[in-house]
Amino acid sequence: MKKMLTLLLSAGLAATATQAISGPKEDLEKFRTHFEQRFPGIQLDDFGNGPYALDANKRLQWEDMEEFPPYDVYVDKGREIWETPFKNGKSFASCFGKDASKVRPKYPHWDKAAGKVVTLEGDINKCLKANGEKPFGWKKGKIAHLGAYLGYEARGKKLNVVIPNDPKALQAYEEGKRFFYAKRGQLNVACADCHVYYPGQRVRGQLLSTALGQPTHFPVFRAKWAKKGKGDGMGTLHRRYGGCNKQVRARPFKAQSKEYRNLEFFHTYMSNGLEINAPGYRE
Amino acid sequence: MTKLTQRLGDTATALALCTGLVFSAQAGAADLEAGKKIAFDRTKGNCLACHHIEGGKVAGNIAPPLLAMKSRFPDKAKLRAQIWDATVANPNSIMPPMGRHRILSEKEIDLVTDFIHSL
DSSP, X not given: OHHHHHHIIIIIIHHHHHHTTOOHHHHHHXXXXXXXXXXXXXXXXXGGGGGGGTOHHHHHHHHHHTTSOTTHHHHHHHHHHHHSOOTTSOOTHHHHOSOGGGTGGGOSEEETTTTEEEOHHHHHHHHHHHTTOOOOOSSSTHHHHHHHHHHHHXXXXXXXXXXXXXXXXXXXXXXXXXXXXXXXXXXXXXXXXXXXXXXXXXXXXXXXXXSTTGGGGOSEEEGGGXXXXXXXXXXXXXXXXXXXXXXXXXXXXXXXXXXHHHHHHHHHHTTTTSBOOOSEEEO | OHHHHHHXXXXXXXXXXXXXXXXXXXXXXXXXXXXXXXXXXXXXXXXXXXXXXXXXXXXXXXXXXXXXXXXXXXXXXXXXXXXHOTTTTOTTOOSOOTTTTTSSOHHHHHHHHHHHHTO
């Protein structure tokens, strides 16, 4: 009970105080200004390069890596998945349209009829099921390969999440925002603590990236995810959310849970106008 | 405790004794070493995640380096309170509340406090 109370106090109050006075547009302006003032001289799109935008040495190593990026093979696998017909003869194009470059920029979006935030991964599995195919796993493997291809095809297009003036959509946005700013886990740390208040600084050896620009390059190839037992290196945004929740000893939510979809809605909206540069490489 | 106070007939002495029990004025070398271990251990205090501390490897730079602590915290109880719950001094602190969230036990916090105070 006591713990509940502290959680409510630390998380709830701070969020409601700001909630009443600002809408998405004002939030975005403040968010942008914060990073522009904190990192003068960094171009908006460069925030999409995470820690590599903030540290010259890391940037050099990363640029070397980008000569022969380890995600290339997964972009190819994703293309194959996109092009291979289902057993019924149709393919992903029957759900998403023929132009693969136009898919990624539509996500995430508010689905008025369903009353929920829809993600790319959600629609990939919806498409598979509608065509009598087995859905992919949510966090890595084929779903990330297809995502990598669709991201690659959409490179250079801008993130443009729309928060419609619909009370339910605004509520989903507010929930995502609250999640982002709430202290969480045994360690009592919020997403914003690490990625708004201390980016550019190091936790142990790791340079923290800005929340601005994080959603531009997912799915991502992460060297750490290419180690034994972790998969082939590729992972979705929700996989990363789970990892960051675990770091503060909070129980992660399920990938594609309402909590993470709403978080993605807020988090991606905050990066509106930045170029998609998926898939990214991270150490 | 009440008995002891009565026997001594002097509350001041009893209080002195009492604090003496919690914070031994001079922590032994073994205790300091134990405190250091807890402070550095990633699964325990992990203070190095954010603070530079003499002798620690791969320290983060989110927080002020922990040095000259006796001049910063002449009162060891205040240092312990900061470690026990950093959100009292700064409600928005990123520093985990080691005691309030039971990240460390009371005994472990005593050991870490002694070690940090010795820096």
